[in-house]
Amino acid sequence: xxLYKASQQWAYRPDDERFANLDEMKQSxxxxxxxxxxxxxxxxxxxxxxVDGEVMLSGTARTxxxxxxxxxxxxxxxxxxxxxxxxxxxxxxxxxxxxxxxKVEGTGRLLAHQNAGDLTLRCLTGANYAxxxxxEIVERLIGLQDDGWRVPPARxxxxxxxxxxxxxxxxxxxxxxxxxxxxxxxxxxxxxLYASDHDMxxxxxxxxxxxxxxxxxxxxRGFFVSNSEVGGGSLKRTSFLYRHCCGNHIVWGxxxxxxxxxxxxxxxxxxxxxxxxxxxxxxxxxxxxDDEARxxxxxxxxxxxxxxxxxDALFGKKILPRKDLIEAYDCAEQEETTVAxxxxxxxxxxxxxxxxxTQFADERAAMDKAAGKILEMVF
Numbered sequence: 551x552x553l554y555k556a557s558q559q560w561a562y563r564p565d566d567e568r569f570a571n572l573d574e575m576k577q578s579x580x581x582x583x584x585x586x587x588x589x590x591x592x593x594x595x596x597x598x599x600x601v602d603g604e605v606m607l608s609g610t611a612r613t614x615x616x617x618x619x620x621x622x623x624x625x626x627x628x629x630x631x632x633x634x635x636x637x638x639x640x641x642x643x644x645x646x647x648x649x650x651x652x653k654v655e656g657t658g659r660l661l662a663h664q665n666a667g668d669l670t671l672r673c674l675t676g677a678n679y680a681x682x683x684x685x686e687i688v689e690r691l692i693g694l695q696d697d698g699w700r701v702p703p704a705r706x707x708x709x710x711x712x713x714x715x716x717x718x719x720x721x722x723x724x725x726x727x728x729x730x731x732x733x734x735x736x737x738x739x740x741x742x743l744y745a746s747d748h749d750m751x752x753x754x755x756x757x758x759x760x761x762x763x764x765x766x767x768x769x770x771r772g773f774f775v776s777n778s779e780v781g782g783g784s785l786k787r788t789s790f791l792y793r794h795c796c797g798n799h800i801v802w803g804x805x806x807x808x809x810x811x812x813x814x815x816x817x818x819x820x821x822x823x824x825x826x827x828x829x830x831x832x833x834x835x836x837x838x839x840d841d842e843a844r845x846x847x848x849x850x851x852x853x854x855x856x857x858x859x860x861x862d863a864l865f866g867k868k869i870l871p872r873k874d875l876i877e878a879y880d881c882a883e884q885e886e887t888t889v890a891x892x893x894x895x896x897x898x899x900x901x902x903x904x905x906x907x908t909q910f911a912d913e914r915a916a917m918d919k920a921a922g923k924i925l926e927m928v929f
Contacts, residue, residue: 731796
């Protein structure tokens with residue numbers, strides 16, 4: 551399968567959300583944290599105000615501007631459609647919000663940003679929201695660089711992108727023979743490291759431990775990490791093996807794709823400091839031989855003796871509809887490989903190929919998860 555999350559980030563992020571290295575990214579993330587004000591307030595004590603054509607929020611001793619995200623969260627608390635309110639004059643929108651806010655029970659958690667005397671509300675979440683700061687995550691990723699982990703080079707996403715320069719030997723990936731990879735002298739620009747007042751995303755790979763899987767060139771290990779401090783998403787890590795990474799940050803030939811996440815509630819902070827970081831470090835430190843052994847197991851593990859029995863076995867595990875499993879088996883038979891289609895690795899390759907040929911993103915995601923479930927039979 552091919553992974554496109556990093557490429558989507560590469561294509562759409564503005565220049566001021568891109569970073570050339572993890573140290574610069576951490577500095578930006580720490581700035582938001584160090585200039586933040588947090589506090590709990592009863593929803594019924596919140597009041598929207600129209601100031602110079604803008605909806606602002608009062609609930610403490612100060613009045614705060616609202617980011618677009620925070621406005622949407624406020625509208626949700628009030629039970630009003632944010633899109634509708636944004637089209638109203640500020641006075642009318644504030645009046646609509648206040649009509650319902652006064653009746654809302656419970657307590658919200660505010661996160662505001664201070665800058666030059668102004669206060670801007672970044673988010674309004676439930677009182678039990680457990681924040682994991684982006685800077686803490688980036689700090690832990692910085693430590694992986696000494697073990698060969700790096701951000702792969704990328705071409706400029708647009709003409710005139712800030713930080714554009716020519717790629718040096720140090721920039722290029724070791725497996726840069728792939729036709730779409732960045733080559734010496736190509737133009738490159740900051741990508742793979744993104745952070746804003748809303749979220750963050752990191753893409754890192756390690757080519758120092760190339761993994762032999764029987765194919766020419768083998769595989770490397772990579773991961774995505776994403777997070778939102780403001781309730782826009784869980785802390786997620788997506789790990790994978792891959793064949794190549796192109797200059798647009800499409801990950802080609804990905805397999806063994808595994809996603810773990812921590813939802814921002816309860817003991818999320820404890821889980822980050824124990825489970826998440828332990829698993830990340832374990833994954834980062836694994837030797838190539840560890841993955842090679844797993845792949846050999848998957849190549850040798852026979853699901854069933856023939857096509858019909860393979861389909862029945864996987865259908866019985868509710869991995870995919872029977873029709874998709876039949877097509878995946880046929881794709882596995884057509885793969886130019888010595889691995890039999892009735893093995894775990896063979897069916898994973900078949901499902902992966904079927905995913906690549908699928909038009910709709912939600913169906914591709916379902917097939918990618920199915921490939922992961924098949925791998926779980928041996929991994």
